[in-house]
Amino acid sequence: MKIIRQNKDIKKLLEKKYKFSFIPTMGGLHKGHEFLIKEAKRRKNRTMVSIFVNPKQFNSKTDFKSYPRNLKKDIKILKRLKVDYLYIPSYRAIFSFKIKNKIYLDSFSSKLCGKFRPGHFKGVVNVVNRFLELISPKYLYLGNKDFQQLILLKKHIKKNKIPTTIVSCNTIRMRNLLPYSTRNNNLSKKSIKLASKVFNLIRKEKKLIKRKKVTRINFLKLRKKLSYIGIKKIDYIKAINLSTLKYAKKHNERFNIFSAFYLNDVRLIDNF
Ligand code: PAF
Numbered sequence: 001m002k003i004i005r006q007n008k009d010i011k012k013l014l015e016k017k018y019k020f021s022f023i024p025t026m027g028g029l030h031k032g033h034e035f036l037i038k039e040a041k042r043r044k045n046r047t048m049v050s051i052f053v054n055p056k057q058f059n060s061k062t063d064f065k066s067y068p069r070n071l072k073k074d075i076k077i078l079k080r081l082k083v084d085y086l087y088i089p090s091y092r093a094i095f096s097f098k099i100k101n102k103i104y105l106d107s108f109s110s111k112l113c114g115k116f117r118p119g120h121f122k123g124v125v126n127v128v129n130r131f132l133e134l135i136s137p138k139y140l141y142l143g144n145k146d147f148q149q150l151i152l153l154k155k156h157i158k159k160n161k162i163p164t165t166i167v168s169c170n171t172i173r174m175r176n177l178l179p180y181s182t183r184n185n186n187l188s189k190k191s192i193k194l195a196s197k198v199f200n201l202i203r204k205e206k207k208l209i210k211r212k213k214v215t216r217i218n219f220l221k222l223r224k225k226l227s228y229i230g231i232k233k234i235d236y237i238k239a240i241n242l243s244t245l246k247y248a249k250k251h252n253e254r255f256n257i258f259s260a261f262y263l264n265d266v267r268l269i270d271n272f
Pocket of ligand 1: 127
């Protein structure tokens, strides 16, 4: 695996006219990332992973600082997976050039996380757009756990006619239903147990909505249950229709339940 830190080396590499499957990450690699990489390796393109903790998508300096980082371990994982290129840019390398595309933020950005993390999606679309302008990958691999991010990036790519195809990959979960996430590293054992309870309750709720043929979906009872088991701060629990991206009201819509809640200072999100 070749490690690239400078844009001039990216430019040199592009002269070879390889087709790239690109997996952008902020490091702290886990089984979810591994799945994205394994999926990317199924195509015969060169694989490129980036590790860049993008300050522009964090809402506070403390959150940015406490984001789990472990470059040594990440490099070991990427070598084991036989990734071709690892790109570790500096802040300057990413943010010092003028972009060609116009950052497009679809109105879906004002729902869910967008309501609670002002500027977050703008930061995500900005940084991924920069990666796309630098690398021009044929495929971009993203996980469904960050569904809102994935949709907003799809819309930005379409609007700007960027010749990159997004490949969306399933969420990978532990046996206790907790989705793999870099932020899990900041959870205590007790919090992991509690998070697992939350996700099990949400999964049950979805089954209940379907079984009882609910025609006005609401989560009042679920919120009470979550508060009872010790969840003090919930940003949102919402059913979203996966085709229209509007709030789902009825059992027979194709929807997922999206949630964001805190365990101590750690914010977790999921949807299923
Ligand atoms: O999902 C992430 O880890 C980040 O939002 C991404 C896509 C790498 C952009 O910084």
